[in-house]
Structures are given as C-alpha cells and as structure tokens.
Amino acid sequence: MERTKSSPAPSASPSKPVTPPANDASLQEQHRGLARFVPYFRNPDNVLRAKLDLLLLPWMFIAGIMKEMDQSATTQAYVSGMREDLGLLGNELNWFQTYFSIAYAIFIVPSQMMQTKLRPSLWLPFAEITWGLLTMFTYKAKTAQTIYVLRFFLGIMSATSWPGITSLILTWYMPAELALRLAIFQVSDVAGAMFLGVVQAQLYVHMNGVHGLAGWQWLFIISGAITVFLGLLGLLIVPDSPANTRAIWLTATEKRISRERMERHNIQPARLIPWRVLRAKLVLLLRHPLTWMFLAVFAQNAWAGRANSYILLYLKGVTDASTGRPLYTTYQVNLIPLGGYALQIVTNVGINALGDYKGWRWQICVVSGLVHIVACAILASWPTSHGVIMFAYFLTYATSAGGPAIIAWLAELLRAEPEARSIIVGLTVTVVYVGHATIPLGVWKVTDSPQYPIGFPLAAAFSACSISIVLLMRFWFVRKFPEFPRVGYGAGEEGVSDGPYTDDAEGVIVSKKA
Template sequence: MADRAPSIASSTPSHSWKGWLWDSTDVSKEERKFLFKLDATLLTFGTLGMLIKWIDTSNITNAFVSGMKEDLNLYGNQYNYIVVSWTVGYIIGQLPSNLILTRVPAHIWIPFQEIGWTVFTFALAGAKSYEAILGLRFVVGLFEAGYWPALYYVLGSWYNKRELGKRNGILQSAVSIAPIFSGFLQAGIYNGLNGHAGLAGWRWLFVINGVISFPIAVLAYFFLPDTPGTAKPNWIFTERDIEIARERMAKAGRKPEGKPYTIKTILDFLTSWKTLLFTLIFTMQPFGSQPFTAFVFWLKAHNKKGKPPVYTVAQINEYPTIGNAFTAVYSLTCVWISDGPLRGRRWPVILFSNMFAIVVFTLLAVTPVMGPFSHRAPLYIVSSIGGSMVPLTMAWMAELISDNAEQRAFTAASMNTLQYTFMAWIPLVWFQQIHQPYVTPGNRAAAVVAGFNIIVFTTIALLAHREKLARKRKNQLPSASSSPEPATPSDEGNEKNVSVGVRTL
C-alpha cells in the first residue's frame, strides 16, 4: 500500500518507540503544535486542580491524626461521620454538576467549583466544634462534587484513543500525589507552625491549602479550554486549532454536545449496558481503596498511652505516602503499556491488577495485624493496586460511549455518585474507626469484590467485542485511520493490522 500523508486527526497506533513514549511524536507538525497547547492548558491545569482538590479532600485525615481529634474531642465514630458529611455533599452535587457542564462552558463552571471549595477550606481552619466541621465538610463536598467527572469528561472530548489513557493516568496521578504532598506538608506545618499565631498545626494545614488553591482556581478560568463542540477562538486556541480538534473527534467517532435532555433520553442512559456496568464497577470501588486507609491507623495503634511512641506524628503522616507513590507509579506504567504496546487494549491490565488485588487483600485478612513494619506495611503499600485502574476504566468508558456526549457526562457522574454513595456506608460497616486497624472482615470483603470486578470487566470486554462484530457486519466501523475497539483474545489474531479504538460501542 502506498504511504499516506500524516492525518491531521491521527488516531492510528504509534509504531515507533518514541510514539509509545509520547504519542505526539508520530503526528504532523501542525497537530503536534495543537497537542502541545492542549497539554499545556487542559492537562496542566486539570492536574493542578485535581492535586489541590485531593489535598483539600484528604487533609481531614492528616488533621485528625495531628491534633484535631484531641482539640475537638472527636472520639467514637465521629471521624467516620465527618467523612460521611463530605460524602453526602459530594453525592448530591454529582449529577447536577455534570449535566450543567454540558450546557455551561467548562472554563467557567470548573473554576467556579474550585473557588467554592477553597473558600470553605479556609473556613475549616476556624472550626471550633464537631458540628462546625460536619457542616463545612458538607459544603466542601458539594463544591468538589462535579470536578473529577468534569475533567474526565473534558479530556474525553479532546483526546483520541492513543492519547486518552496516558492523559487520564497523569490526571489521576494527582490523586496519589496529593496525599504525599499533604502528608509532608502536615509534617512540616506540625513541626514549624504548631502554635504559631495561636493556631494549632492542623488548623494551619487548612489555611495553607487555601492559599495554594486560590491562585490555581483563578488561573484556570483563563487557561482551561471548553470542549471542542463549544469552544471559540481565544488567546490560546485559534480557529484552526478548533477545526483540528473537531476533525480529530469526528474521526474518533466522538460526538459533541447538543442532544436535549428528555425523560426518554435519561431512560435510555439508565438501560444502556455500558452505563449500567461501568456504574456497577464504581459502586464496588470503595472496597478496593479502604484497606489502604487502615495504614495510618495501624501506625498510630503502635503508640500506647504512657509509653514512648513507636512512631512519631511525622512518621504517621509520612509513611503512608509510600503507598501513594507506588499507586502513582504503577498506574502511570499501566496506562503507558495500555496506550502503547497493548495498542489501546484496556482489559488485560485491568484484569491482571484485580487478580493481584485479590492476593493482597487475602494476605491482609489472614496475616497477624500487629507486628514489625516489614511484615504488614508492604501489604498496605500495594493494596491500592486494584483502585489504580481508574484512569483506564474511565478511558474505556469514554471510548465505548463515543457517540453520545450527554451519555458520557451522565455515566461519568453516575459512576462517581454510586462510588461515593457506597463509600458513605462501607467504612461504617466494614472499616469502622473504633475497630481500626483490626478490620479483617473488610479485607475479606475487598478480596471478594475484586473477584466480582473481574467478572464484570470480562463481561464488558465480551459485550464490546460482540457489538464490534455486529457493527463490522453492518459496515459501521470507522476506517483503519480511526480507532476501533481493542480486540478481545478471540479476535486479536485477526486484527493485527487494524488500529485500535472504536467510534462507538
């Protein structure tokens, strides 16, 4: 076959090792310049925003173990109820926020949410009671609700299959990096600012979080792009850039916003196997993340009243960051393998990670809880391996629901809503604070759920493959320059010369 000129809307798999490392090296100069602008704005400010969001989300745990518990007399399950109050606000705001996003420009709606949670994070520094913490955390959750699914939705509106996994991975790495930053930040604040100006160290954490968050939120208004379907030329993206974006998404089968919301539309979403199965996966997500939360309590449990501490406050805050670092590195490795050597196939890495998670959770359940650091800590450190598949799961969802922007937004919000709905009660039943770190029943349940995830992900892969074959019979698949859905084991041998990704499944 004669060589073809590089397509402006390239979505073919990378054939060189440079293309596997970073996809823009294999595209035309014009598209490379466009992708640079997109990465420098959307990916950069999206990742920074995700970083500050998760710092503001996770700082309550650092504050709790660094003096807030004692200062506000938070005993029993009050910590769990504080987490639940944030979760309730987060759940309430999910679907409305993402539906608004399909009608309000992203560069307005997303920074508005950032400013909102920043203001109330500042307010947490002045909280004087358990009730005040409950109310403020609820409002913080309400403003943070739409941010995570909104960014995944916007990323899925700009990037094609060879690019999306890596960008999702970079974005999600902020979720792992945030606790690392927050842990060392809290350690530094506790040692350097505790008691300064009459404020306890844990109060300074909220103040500094707000100081970091505010300028990023303001700058996001000027730098974050809207989606290709709603974007207008501005000081960063030219008319030609927007044309390139729309051509790329058309070739990937990604449809812009514009379909009206009706009762029938919502019912169609709710009866779609794609929406149902991806949402089902995320309802089980809290089981995959909860075993790791016991790490900080395990460290603190070694310190007995009246005896010299085994672990200092700084160590209690810092050691769990090793697990966050592992999750970030492992997740990024997986998305690069999926986008590169696996040519966009999501399911192999996802299934492997969940199988490994079963082993880890089982070991957490059957081995002694208290003991030397070297016996138990490594299991906590790698226990988030199943949860690290979030970027690939979100990329897979966006690729399978390419032809309906509203359904993608609805599904992303539904996934996150159900995830946090279950997160509101799973810790209260399986991982209660009063039992920490002795949560063996929760670890057993996590192992069972990881097995259930394998069944659901396998079902998704098989249904996607079946739908792909049906579309091929009807000649509805895009050309080889587009991105067909990655083959399952049954058809990989017949698809060696076909690029990955599907226009719509």
C-alpha cells in the same frame, strides 16, 4: 422510539490522526522563530497541542492535586492534632467523609448540567474558588458539627471537578492523544495525597504554634489559599469548548484549527440535548446488561480500594513491643504512606501504558483484583508481624490499575455510543460515592481500628465479585455480541437501532420518530 445518532464507529485499531497542512502562513509567521529551529513546531497542529500541554494540562493536574488535598485535609489534620484539640473521641472522622460523599454524589449530575447553561471557564473556576474558601476557614472550626456543614458544602463544590475536567480533556485532545493526558490527570489525586503528607509533616514541625495556630490549622489555611489562587488562574486558562472558546492564549487561527481537529475525528462539540432525547437514552441504558455489569465492576473495584485508606490510623496506633511507646512520631506517620502513593503512581501509569501497547483491558482488571484479594486476606488474618502488615498494606497500593483499565474497556465497547459512555460513567461515579458515604459507617469504623474485622474481608469479597463480572463480560457479553463495539445498541437483544436525527440552528440535537 426517539434516538440520537451515534458517532461513526472507528475501526478496531486506532487510525493515525490526519496531519493538517503545514503551510498555514499566519501560524507559521507567529511561531517563525521557534519553527525555524524545531521542525516539530512547523506543524500548526503540534503548536496547538503544545499550548494545551503547557497551559491547560498543568492547570488540570494541579487542580486534581488541590481537590485531593482539600478533600483529604480533614483526615490528615485528624491524625496531626485536630482529634485531641477538638476532643473527637468517636466516629467523627467517618462522618466527615460521609457528609462530603453524600453531597458529592448528589451534585455530580446537577453540576454537569450547570455546564450546559454556564461556560466551563466560569463555572469550574467559581466552584474551585468557593471550595478553596470553605477549606481555608475550616481552621476556625471548634466543633465536629461545624466541620460537618463545611464538608457538605465542600462536597457540593468539588462535585464539578472530576467530571468537568475530564470533559475538557475529551473536548480538546484527539483520540490518539487522550490516554497519556487522562493518565496524568488520574494520578493527580495520588500526587495530591503525597503532597498533602509532605505539607502536613513540614507544617507540624515548622508552623505548629505560629500565631497561636496549630499545624493542622495551617494546613487548611495554606491548602485553601492555594486553591483560591488556582481558581483565579482558571478564569484565564479554562478555554470552554473549541466551538465557543474565548481563551486569550489561543489565536484566532488556533481556535479554527481546534475546530478542524474535531471535524477530522468526527467529534461533535458540546450541544444541548432535549429532555425527551435524554429520557429515551436513559431507558436504553437502564435496560441494557452492559450498564449494570460495568457499574458493578467499577463500583466494587472502587469500594475494595478503601482497604488502604486508614493506614494513617494504624501507623498512629502501632507501638514498640518492648517499650510500649508509639513506634512512629507524628512526622513519620505523615511521611510513611508516601512510599505507597509513589508505588501506586508507578504501577497505575506503567501497567496501563503496557495495557495500551498490548491491548490488555480485562486481563489487568483480573490480575489486579487477584493481587488485591491476597493483600486483603493477609490483613484480614491480622498477622502479629508489623513487617507483614506493612507489606500487605503497600501491596494494596499496587492494585489500582484495574480502574483505568475497566474505563478504557468500556470506552472501546461503547465507542459507537459517546453519549451513553458519558451517562454510564457519571451514573457509576454517583453510585461509587453513595457507597463511600455509607459503607464506612459500618465497615471501616474508627472504633474497629486497626484490625477492621469486617472491612478487610469485605474488600476481598468486592474484588472477587468484580473479577467474576469482568469474566462474565469477557466470555458472555463480548462473545455473544461481537458487533456491539461497531454498532452499539443495535447489537443488543432488544433489536434497538439508531434513528435519524438533525441539528437545529442552536446546536441542539433533535431526534425524530424512527
């Protein structure tokens, strides 16, 4: 069987990164002023990391915010006047998300493959500029059918963002630096939702009617324009891989240091993989139980998380019991969910930071899932008290820590299989978005709002199934194959072992018959 050689497995406890020599004369000379007063910058490794944190990381974080804003702008516009202006009286909102999700799911893998032929410094900004233009011109849409088409192509272009940016983080930051940077990027979607609510609320108050355009139309114009500008900046900031970077903000010495950092941690730069090697790896993945257990856990956890996706519709429709009038203004409807988003950021980052410190992975998945079940059970019963409903809705925001925890656990279980880790995560994201494209059509129908008699019970069931599989992984798989994190697929029942491999002159992984 054809196999690629796996990276050397690290020890159970992360080792401290090796500090490079601090007497790099050229870099010390370049930063002599700052290094004279701040000892931290006397280490060239720290200087490179600081540059990445001040240029690349902010760009990635803002790109995550704008992706969420552009992706969710249609929902925000829907409850801010678009529904009435365009006469959307059916399940058009569900179809807006469905067309986006279908395109997103289909083009995740092809988009990643594009980056083996095109530099990320060209492909990522191009995709961002294109989807920014699509978002901007949504303001001119007069029918739901036009928005369906725009949303589909928006999904195609957006498919490159999450996996592409995650790959950049994994390429430029070393293992001891990854957790914090990944957490910052992962909460960018929540920050984007918060920012979107603030922007739409202000546009509704200050821009509604300006130049004959409604506030929701200005949302598409402004959000798209910011995205286009960010894409143009990306042409200057995105640095490709340390193996072939052309970033103008990195000196020749810093480019060399970036390659040395990868070598010290046994991280290989991006390489082309022959189809026969990829095919052999896919066969291994598809027949290994860990793939299906992880896919089931992560997908069901993500699908359960949709329980709070339609809080805007509830807030828009809730009325005062005494007067029968809407309880909240449109301005308040856009602002109230911000508290939930803030709670989600704090709990997600805080709980997973504690999980890193304590070594908790499956424990966080189980506890978060149990709390989510409680919240969904309350919503499924649909109490008469508005306060209780709001409490349950906000409780669902505090249960998102399980997603990053399960990804971190997979990374530990597959630390000897970096290629498999990437393939499984990509496959899982595709399955998640297939679910996002289809499940809401029958489960979260707008016509079932706000009680969702199918949606809330099903969300609780997804969490319960996810917990069950996590416990199966912990008490069957981990105990049965304790050597799996160290040797990878060699620990499986199939008796698969790594075969020899070589790297050709073009950096292509070439496997041989074992």
